Amino acid sequence: MSEELLSPGRTLGVIGAGVMGTALLKGMLDHGLLSRRQAWGAAKTEASCEEVAQSLGITTSREYADLVGDAEILLISVKPGQAAKVAEKLKASGLRSDALLISVLAGVTTDRFEGMLGSENPFVRAMPNTPCLVGHGVTVYCGGRWATDKHLDLCKKIFLSVGKALEVEEHYFNAITALSGSGPAYMYLVMESLADAGVRVGLPRDLAMELVAQTMLGSARMVQETGRHPAALRDDVTTPAGCTIGGLLMLEDGKIRSVLARAVEEATKIVEQLGRGKS
Ligand SMILES: NC(=O)c1ccc[n+]([C@@H]2O[C@H](COP(=O)([O-])OP(=O)(O)OC[C@H]3O[C@@H](n4cnc5c(N)ncnc54)[C@H](OP(=O)(O)O)[C@@H]3O)[C@@H](O)[C@H]2O)c1
Structure with missing residues (x-):
């Protein structure tokens, strides 16, 4: 059981209890960082509130103004375009000056969020990814102007x-959003394509998908656990004149490296626009 996150009588609220917000809530509840009584969530529609209340067993509300006053940590997980609206609502709802705000909004900088709040609340910007839902996400975070080491430790x-959780400098955020924030979607596309490829060469779809998923997981663990470069690990699979080198040649012919690089480059440009409020 992990150490408690909050002071007695204080709460943690997730404003925007959608995909990412509930993944984070679930992780904290499952790890005993907070009790169900200490957690609450807010969403826009009654249907979402009911669903989250049922699945996580916590208080949820569309009108969360009366919950803000007791909050010690507020995790903001609405879409980036809702940032100003949420900041306005927090200011009008008795936000305590010591409440820590953590935002996972793509593209919204600490300067911009702190400007919208107009207070000296400690603020941390973070970028998680959806594998947080199964406890295998990766999140980067950085502190704003009034965030201390204590706030960064809480985060x-x-x-x-x-x-995993890594503290990084904020200027990396757009690139990280495009790489590991969006990354699961790229991996799913690769997995879907390889499973189709397995079907093409005669495998039943379920078997192909299971093989592909475990191969991706195993390859990632090989990189993490051996610390070896992927190119060196790839060489270990590649027999002279064998089938793997033939397959690799076809991937190179299809420009797989530059296609992946262009995808991340394009996603980075779009995050920059989100940050300027253009999307
Ligand atoms: N999904 C990802 O892979 C990912 C990865 C990293 C970061 N993020 C960031 O996480 C944030 C949320 O993304 P998501 O994928 O979790 O989106 P999502 O599933 O659509 O969740 C957004 C949540 O915000 C609620 N909401 C909307 N307007 C609100 C308001 N004014 N006040 C309170 N709640 C409001 C929505 O309620 P309703 O359900 O009732 O509409 C919903 O629960 C985004 O800023 C995104 O950049 C997402």
Whole structure:
């Protein structure tokens, strides 16, 4: 059981209890970082509130103004375009000056969020990814102007409950959003394509998918656990004149490296636009 996150009588609220917000809530609850009584969530529609209340067993509300006053940590997980609206609502709802705000909004910088709040609340910007749902996410975070080491430690504890957590400089955020924030979607596309490829060469779809998923997981663990470069690990699979080198040649003919690089480059440009409020 992990150490408690909150002071007695204080709460943690997730504003925007959608995919990412509930993944983080679930991780914290499962790891005993907070009790169900200490957690609450807010969503836009009654249907979402009911669903989250049922699945996580916590208080949820569309009108969360009366919950803000007791909050010690507020995790903001609405879409980036809702940032100003949420900041306005927090200001009008008795936000305590010591409440820590953590935002996972793509593209919204600490300067911009702190400007919208207009207060000296400690603020941390973070970028998680959806594998947080199964405890294997990766989250980067950085502190704003009034965030101390204590706030960064709290933040780290939260994100460690759903995977890896790394403190990084804020200027890396757009690139990281495009690489590991969007990354699971790229991996799913690769997995889907390889499973189709397995079907093409005669395998039943279920078997192909299971083989592909475990191969991706195993390859990732080989990189993490051996510390060896992927190119060196790839050489180990590649017999002279064998089938693997033939397959690799076809991938290179299809420009797989530059296609992946262009995908991340394009996603980075779009995050930059999100940050300027253009999307
Ligand atoms: N999904 C990812 O892979 C990912 C990865 C990293 C970061 N993020 C960031 O996480 C944030 C949320 O993304 P998501 O994928 O979790 O989106 P999502 O599933 O659509 O969740 C958004 C949540 O915000 C609620 N909401 C909307 N307007 C609100 C308001 N004014 N006040 C309170 N709640 C409001 C929505 O309620 P309803 O359900 O009732 O509409 C929903 O629960 C985004 O800023 C995104 O950049 C997402």
